[in-house]
Amino acid sequence: MKAFTYQRATSPAEAAAAVAGHHGARFIAGGTNLLDLMKLQIETPGHLVDINHLGLDRIEPTAGGGLRIGALVRNTDLAADHRVRRDYAVLSRALLAGASAQLRNKATTAGNLLQRTRCHYFYDTTKPCNKRVPGSGCAALGGSNRNLAVLGTSDQCIATHPSDMAVAMRALDAIVETTAPDGTARAIPIVDFHVLPGATPQVETVLQPGELITGVALPPPLGGTHVYRKVRDRASYAFAVVSVAAVVAPGTLRVAFGGLAPKPWRVEAAETRAGADAIADAAFAGARTTRQNAFKLPLSKRLLASVLADARG
């Protein structure tokens, strides 16, 4: 691990100013992804700002009838919260489908949104990767890409976003709340939070330098049946090959996909189509597959058909 200096922040404003004021500084919360990447020298921050003591660890009702999740609420606590289990079950299910209990006890809500891809070539510092070293090339395009993205990709990057939680939050239309180093607050709809790679795959979100996520707001409960279904290479503790988050209520349907794209993939216009085939065909328009990962499209379509059949009884 490269050397860094360490600071324990006591307020969101202090934390944001500290990261904005140090070149190469990073926030650290759970650390379950960042420290892994620092050991491999994929991330080499010169200064770490510990944000674990900012008090952003509560889940509270919003004035509008929804729920505000503090940025530092641990994945275990979010999944187990009674209001989340009752009113946003798709979110509990997505969280519980991810990682291990030890990691969920440590990983935070904001950190989960910001976790990096698990593309092998991002992790392998002997190989080119435009996300890790902009302009170096993409070894995944002609390499092992079975697990990589089929939607929203570019010629520079075909990495997937690894989060399960974010897929459920996309189905729920969550709002990411932030504070900037100058104290300005922003509310970013999750659809706009993650950006597609284009020519700059190293840029993964709309966050500005030093901008700190303070929480995630969920709109009022939608009711209906909530389902999160994940296909993976082993029964537990593995990233999604593909996943579906669905909220099914009389007259409405929301469907977001994981494992297919550099961000949670949801196409609202597709949700009004009749039947899983038509929904999937519309949602997957423009897909670019490789010989190894083309199976993800029919697999996702069948997964959606199964989810809808179960949810509608």
Add this chain to the structure above:
Amino acid sequence: MPVTRRDAMMIGGAAVAAAATGGNAAVPHQPPAPVAITLRVNGKARRLSIDPRVTLLDALREHLHLTGTKKGCDHGQCGACTVTVEGRRINSCLSLAVMHHGDAIGTIEGLGRPGALHPMQAAFVAHDGFQCGYCTPGQICSAVAMLAEIRAGIPSHVTDDLMQVAFSDAEVRERMSGNICRCAAYPNIVAAIRDVQEAGA
């Protein structure tokens, strides 16, 4: 006085450190300034002055010489390093010691010792819940915390009704998936945990 394996490791480590400092003067970077912290490990306050890069795992093993906690993958994938922080199980390899100033840390050494085993340790012995034993301290720390999670009503991926959490072998297998055993002692690990659950129920 018999020399234990741990003593031998400490002596060996000191010799290597001496050789390293005597050999090469060309040090490319100054190490970062150490940070003073206090960890409450198994009920005792332990003060350390520590490089901020040191993980909680390395602080326990290399600085406090509590070598019961094991380093397997060092990337949060195997669970051998599982300890509790404020009663919750985490991977100690994926956390910095400086982030735990003032925290209560629980390791296998705090659970029991020869002659006074924790019920989970005794159950692992009774059921042969291991072969090589390397993953065992992590398995046992994880299992003790896992039963507390079920008692607290925290659901899992295999919980049918999110509002109804109950012990079952399927729950144990899912909830222990963060602890890998390459000897594949899993059936006996599940049996040991079931015993402890039934004895405590």
